[in-house]
Amino acid sequence: MADETTTITAHCLCKTHTFTATVPKSSLPLQASCCHCTSCRRVTGALYSSAAAWPDPSVDLSQLKRFSFSENIELFSCQTCSSGLFCMGNATGNKPWVVTGALVNGPGVARYATHMFVGDTLDGGASIWLPREDEDGKPVKRYKQSRRGDNVEEVSADWPGPKKLSPERLDATPSPEVTNLSCFCKGVQLQLRSGADLGPTPEEDLRRWFVDPKTLKYTGSLECCDSCRLSFGSDLISWAFAPLSHLAFPEDSGHSEFPQTIGALREGVDSSAKDPRLGTLAYYKSSPEIERYFCSRCSASVFYAVHDRPDMLDIAVGLLDHPDGARAEGLLKWLDKIGWAQDSAGGWREGLTKTAGDLQRGWAGATGKPLNT
Structure with a gap:
């Protein structure tokens, strides 16, 4: 029996740009990675960024504004309303990742799977307020810096602890x-x-x-x-x-x-x-x-x-x-x-x-x- 499918949608604030992808329901939720690094905070204005692999790797991003965030990542946004929509580069395996804030709020579409660069915040930033377990009761891991490579360091969900400021x-x-x-x-x-x-x-x-x-x-x-x-x-x-x-x-x-x-x-x-x-x-x-x-x-x-x-x-x-x-x-x-x-x-x-x-x-x-x- 064929797997039942559903359509997920992402769009910008002014709705000049809308993207859809049809996926098996069994492939959801999308697994989002949250980044608390200083650069992500400065490029969004939020306390963290979050993105997940977009199911359609052939999505056409050519009509979006493109900004070189680093040698490993390009950001794609709406030229009119400035909404962030996608990122892509070496850091994503050169495949498009959708900014989760652009996703329509359907049931079970996405969830936060990991947090990285929590150490950049000094005080934990928004990480201390975000879910500590997923729907299956598994811990949502937090990393002081990168979650890959040498010297990976996991930190507690309330890092650096409630006594950071007296x-x-x-x-x-x-x-x-x-x-x-x-x-x-x-x-x-x-x-x-x-x-x-x-x-x-x-x-x-x-x-x-x-x-x-x-x-x-x-x-x-x-x-x-x-x-x-x-x-x-x-x-x-x-x-x-x-x-x-x-x-x-x-x-x-x-x-x-x-x-x-x-x-x-x-x-x-x-x-x-x-x-x-x-x-x-x-x-x-x-x-x-x-x-x-x-x-x-x-x-x-x-x-x-x-x-x-x-x-x-x-x-x-x-x-x-x-x-x-x-x-x-x-x-x-x-x-x-x-x-x-x-x-x-x-x-x-x-x-x-x-x-x-x-x-x-x-x-x-x-x-x-x-x-x-």
């Missing part, structure tokens, strides 16, 4: 004063000043919902909204929320301030006399009230701007270069809930999101403060 450090006011942020290719290079100068405000003051009232750290949020997922190419994405007044060009680039409203930022990017310090920053208008900023060269997600918040931005956490590690806990106070969890319902991401939410709620560094957006 409770005193987690509850301290933010530091350092300035954190650099940049995409992989350095086409976008900016600085984010901490919220320490914003001063204590009542928790009910919704104008400052993005600042933890005790520590004055910016709020960090792990989310799985469909639009953000497609834009980043990552199943779970991470935002930090901050006022435009606290963004700046690098110190050696002159004294003119960074645009102070999202309207001014949009006009600056659109201008024929574009400020060169904005670099490769571009945007895709995903709805009449929303701009999604990205690097026009390496396609990293950078900002999310919505018109009813004219003086602030959502900032892609994967771009932050903070000495505490990928989660930037000296700058951010993380929520203990997954934003837009309902978008994962009914498909393979539902279990991923539920597990991440459970692990995050049990994590000592999280805050129970609601996100009032």
Whole structure:
């Protein structure tokens, strides 16, 4: 009896590009590899990348934008909306791998099989919140660096352990004063000043919902909204929320301030006399009230701007270069809930999101403060 088949689909945010493959149901789920290396964080804007072998090795990627990530891997994305879609090169056996964030959320389509380069995060990054066992109860292995070659080192699911930062450090006011942020290719290079100068405000003051009232750290949020997922190419994405007044060009680039409203930022990017310090920053208008900023060269997600918040931005956490590690806990106070969890319902991401939410709620560094957006 012939094996029953099913069709899996991947597409970008703007749906200019859609890819399908018909596969035996018995070949699913696709086995995804997650990479937490600094380069993957900078090229996506997320805290990790994840990809799996695409079932059709002859898929035509010629209409996609191509970026040389390294001598071993090429990245393929949408020229219009910047969504990451595929990667291919020596590292994938010269066969196409699909970015899992682009996959339609069908039941049993994919699962996370391994994690590598967790050591690059310094603090474990998102790895501590991701499933520790698969559906069969087998451990999902984590590797400090590569999972192949000499000196392969496996690490625990909660590496480097819950005491990476002391409770005193987690509850301290933010530091350092300035954190650099940049995409992989350095086409976008900016600085984010901490919220320490914003001063204590009542928790009910919704104008400052993005600042933890005790520590004055910016709020960090792990989310799985469909639009953000497609834009980043990552199943779970991470935002930090901050006022435009606290963004700046690098110190050696002159004294003119960074645009102070999202309207001014949009006009600056659109201008024929574009400020060169904005670099490769571009945007895709995903709805009449929303701009999604990205690097026009390496396609990293950078900002999310919505018109009813004219003086602030959502900032892609994967771009932050903070000495505490990928989660930037000296700058951010993380929520203990997954934003837009309902978008994962009914498909393979539902279990991923539920597990991440459970692990995050049990994590000592999280805050129970609601996100009032």
